[in-house]
Amino acid sequence: MPHSTLTPPIVRRRLRWGFVATVVVLTLLIGGKLLHVFDNPRAGNVAYALALGAAVYDVLILVTSIRYWRRRALETEGQLCLNCGYILAGLPDSDACPDCGRQYVMDDTRSTWLQWCETPRTEQ
Numbered sequence: 001m002p003h004s005t006l007t008p009p010i011v012r013r014r015l016r017w018g019f020v021a022t023v024v025v026l027t028l029l030i031g032g033k034l035l036h037v038f039d040n041p042r043a044g045n046v047a048y049a050l051a052l053g054a055a056v057y058d059v060l061i062l063v064t065s066i067r068y069w070r071r072r073a074l075e076t077e078g079q080l081c082l083n084c085g086y087i088l089a090g091l092p093d094s095d096a097c098p099d100c101g102r103q104y105v106m107d108d109t110r111s112t113w114l115q116w117c118e119t120p121r122t123e124q
């Protein structure tokens with residue numbers, strides 16, 4: 001992901017599960033091929049079903065978490081904790097997040113979220 005340095009940590013953590021699911025899919029498909037699992041109809045079907053389930057999960061998590069955080073960031077004008085997603089609207093310009101305790105500077109927080117929202121990506 002070329003925009004990973006701009007991606008808020010809360011989003012990055014959610015997307016990590018999508019990455020895990022991708023690894024599961026590839027492992028099942030490549031491993032299954034190498035171990036000739038697909039030559040056995042029953043084991044082959046189980047491997048296909050697991051790979052398909054992980055692939056569906058992967059797509060869902062990518063689409064839903066990006067959409068969700070994008071909408072939330074736009075609704076709050078980027079006033080969300082980058083670490084945990086807590087809504088910082090109405091709080092001082094720089095302080096510790098009341099939810100996770102991470103220090104924030106509102107201007108930086110806002111520009112990181114809004115820049116991330118503006119970054120074009122294919123998953124949308």
Ligand SMILES: [Zn+2]
Pocket residue numbers: 081082083084085086097098099100101102
């Ligand atoms: Zn927080």
